[in-house]
Amino acid sequence: MDLLALADFNLVAVHGGFGRASRASGQPKATLSRHVRELEDSLGVRLIERGSRTLRLTEEGAVLHARTGSRIGEIAEALQDVKAGLGRPSGRLRVSVPMLFAHTSLGPLAAAFRDAYPEVLLEASSDDRFVDLVAQAFDVVVRVNPPDSDLVGRCFLRNRQVLVAPPGLARPAAAAQAGPPARFPAVMRPGVSDDKPWHVVDEASGQEAQFHPQAVLRLASPLSIRDAVIAGAGAAMIPRSIAVDALASGRLVSWGLSAEPAAEVWVLHGSQRLVSPKVRAFVDFVCDYFDKEAKRDVLTQG
Template identity: 30%
Template structure:
């Protein structure tokens, strides 16, 4: 890169037929330009310019070198510009693994705009709960909720969101259930347990500066947020969800927020990629995910 840069400076001086004019074009000090050309001459072992107080002319060797360098520098510029154009118009198939609830509730509404902005990108989205192997399964990126598992040194986890979570239940359920005015009251309720645990779990809620951890239990356990929320909307108990996920049920009056002064610690969202050198389509998608979650997120 240093040699190519020196060649570019040499071509600029030859075209400008002087150091001062070339330095102005290149926006660099004349002394620096002169030193760089002298270093180039020393490196290749020949004088490239005849210098005088009146003018600067190419030597015979300089003329031969200029004919070669001019085409090399031009090709390098074309290559650089073509890569910039490719970066601005990314293409190819983007293979990404995402949680189904996050994809449907948060990303789907704005994914159309992303696809329209980058029409040469095709999408292959895996929405199963399995944890894919980016390398073996050939995925470009995985979006994960919660603290990411330990990753090999070849993988990088970038936090792109921090989603608040609340408690919801149906009005019908609440009418026939015991009072629910404090987190401790949850011990007397059917709670939708979102992860396998034998129908039991501990929920930690916070209100201002106070934090309470309560043992909860329920007849129904599922590893899917939408299923727990749907069961709550059917009057089967209390479920954890985020506002955007529960919006449809809230608008229909199927759910209402309970213990509104209490909430759970926000759940982080991470984008996991294989390396720091990633295709532009992957980088743009990760930026898109972060922008899409920004309106819902607590500050990162």
């Protein structure tokens, strides 16, 4: 079977006609028609019913398109790499990352990746929703605690939550058994209840403690919450990755790490076998980038 003819068949099927497929790909309409006809001849079945104004896939054509359409682009790209004898990363790479990752890490990461792979055009967008790679034409997604799916990839960062406070805020003492728990002013996200205590582990002693927040301010962005705590509004539970600099400089103090498991940050892609050079390069680069960051080494401890 001619895989290029198969790719042209899927192109016509996706666009719903030879004319639209020709305009989208830049290939002559006659070339697309000839490739599809050659594919039909090689299979011995008709794949497309051609009308004067309409085009319809036959039952066999619909089956072939359903089973090959999502992978043919990767196959064609791999064939081109092998044929050229290159296998080096090149072309456009579309990536979706969470908003917080975009604000804190994407800029320097993207610049470093550009230096390492100048033939790859990295195009990143930020979205906290779990996007559909095929439907939205993304090559890679970065997500926190991703749900089970058909995507594959690697976890490159484990990020604990830390209870931080401004240096001038007194740390609550342990409550007496007979009295109500001591509450403290807290900056929290909208919709998060302050009825439940925050359980933390002291980083030095390993002892567990619990603190009872009293919401005095609610902000949606973790970065805004951090900045409000630095300004003295109260204490807050935030990702340690965005608190490390303020903790090191003394603008924030830690009351302990959250007892909850660390959040896992994954870089994911859709193919399990045919991974294009640009996708493989980006996945490896992200993992190596965070491994080499001394700051990230501190963040992943514990």
